[in-house]
Amino acid sequence: MAKVKQESAELRKQALRTADQLHSAAIHLLRRLRRQDSASSIGPAQLSALSVLVFAGPRTLGKLAAAEQVKPPTMSRIVAGLERSRLIEVSCDPKDARRVQIRATAKGARLLQRGRQRRIEYLAMHLESLTSDELAQLSTAAASLERVLRNWT
Amino acid sequence: MAKVKQESAELRKQALRTADQLHSAAIHLLRRLRRQDSASSIGPAQLSALSVLVFAGPRTLGKLAAAEQVKPPTMSRIVAGLERSRLIEVSCDPKDARRVQIRATAKGARLLQRGRQRRIEYLAMHLESLTSDELAQLSTAAASLERVLRNWT
DNA sequence: GTAAATTAGTTAGCATAGCTAACTATATTC
DNA sequence: GAATATAGTTAGCTATGCTAACTAATTTAC
Numbered sequence: 001m002a003k004v005k006q007e008s009a010e011l012r013k014q015a016l017r018t019a020d021q022l023h024s025a026a027i028h029l030l031r032r033l034r035r036q037d038s039a040s041s042i043g044p045a046q047l048s049a050l051s052v053l054v055f056a057g058p059r060t061l062g063k064l065a066a067a068e069q070v071k072p073p074t075m076s077r078i079v080a081g082l083e084r085s086r087l088i089e090v091s092c093d094p095k096d097a098r099r100v101q102i103r104a105t106a107k108g109a110r111l112l113q114r115g116r117q118r119r120i121e122y123l124a125m126h127l128e129s130l131t132s133d134e135l136a137q138l139s140t141a142a143a144s145l146e147r148v149l150r151n152w153t
Numbered sequence: 154m155a156k157v158k159q160e161s162a163e164l165r166k167q168a169l170r171t172a173d174q175l176h177s178a179a180i181h182l183l184r185r186l187r188r189q190d191s192a193s194s195i196g197p198a199q200l201s202a203l204s205v206l207v208f209a210g211p212r213t214l215g216k217l218a219a220a221e222q223v224k225p226p227t228m229s230r231i232v233a234g235l236e237r238s239r240l241i242e243v244s245c246d247p248k249d250a251r252r253v254q255i256r257a258t259a260k261g262a263r264l265l266q267r268g269r270q271r272r273i274e275y276l277a278m279h280l281e282s283l284t285s286d287e288l289a290q291l292s293t294a295a296a297s298l299e300r301v302l303r304n305w306t
Numbered sequence: 307g308t309a310a311a312t313t314a315g316t317t318a319g320c321a322t323a324g325c326t327a328a329c330t331a332t333a334t335t336c
Numbered sequence: 337g338a339a340t341a342t343a344g345t346t347a348g349c350t351a352t353g354c355t356a357a358c359t360a361a362t363t364t365a366c
Contacts, residue, residue, distance in 0.1 A: 019276035135171050
């Protein structure tokens with residue numbers, strides 16, 4: 001039992017160290033990539049909401065707010081902005097007149113794909129200084145992290 | 154020569170795939186951690202600027218703005234907010250009266266450490282579902298990424 | 307040694323994004 | 337049918353980003 005306890009304390013220390021590193025790396029990474037987003041002509045919140053609509057399909061405002069971890073009034077304004085730019089379309093739910101269904105337009109999907117392309121290519125360019133093995137490790141690590149995030153409470 | 158070309162095309166494809174995964178994982182990770190920050194009583198930009206001052210030492214406003222990849226007027230307001238909360242102190246540079254030196258107060262350092270602790274422990278808690286090997290891989294990957302970021306143009 | 311140019315920050319004004327509180331309108335429950 | 341619950345919106349606050357235009361100090365040029 002002492003052995004098990006000791007091992008789990010070690011694991012916890014390792015988890016803390018790794019959490020610190022990941023936290024720092026993620027902050028620095030996104031700070032860099034954010035600059036590429038400024039060429040997108042829409043703000044980060046609109047961009048992120050649009051990405052949910054494009055990649056995960058139409059949603060009601062409430063679901064979209066939940067997906068973006070934002071309160072409904074905030075999403076209401078984000079949606080208003082996207083609609084003004086004709087990047088999304090809003091329609092009433094025929095089953096429940098309180099709900100509004102939100103979908104990306106073709107223009108919205110195009111804008112998103114271009115912006116995403118820019119960010120990804122910009123990052124990829126810098127990743128090419130790594131070896132193939134290091135890239136493979138990064139890929140595996142990203143997958144582990146996504147798995148943890150999916151199982152998040 | 155054909156072989157080299159082919160290999161570098163492969164590397165580029167691998168870099169693009171990995172960039173996509175990293176981008177997505179970083180966005181999702183920080184979105185989760187941001188919620189812990191709301192207990193900090195100051196906004197994300199103030200928190201981030203404070204962290205530079207605490208971990209990297211005093212700075213002029215311009216240097217701080219550059220470190221945070223933000224324009225001087227923006228940093229000017231962030232600094233004003235931090236000063237109002239007594240988390241930093243601002244003094245004139247005796248050598249150059251245009252410059253202002255900015256340093257974290259003890260209160261600022263304490264607030265930052267507590268917030269950081271919260272985020273790190275929260276993330277670490279979820280990372281403990283991984284094996285020790287997976288954690289080691291994540292750690293190595295974070296280090297690779299930080300290296301890439303340091304050499305960024 | 308002074309006039310011009312450069313550099314460091316601030317102020318003003320605009321847009322986006324986050325929140326809570328209070329509201330409207332529609333569904334659901336009793 | 338009245339009370340309650342749910343979905344969004346509106347109003348109003350703070351914070352964060354920008355550019356343009358300004359002040360003040362230092363450096364450069366002559």
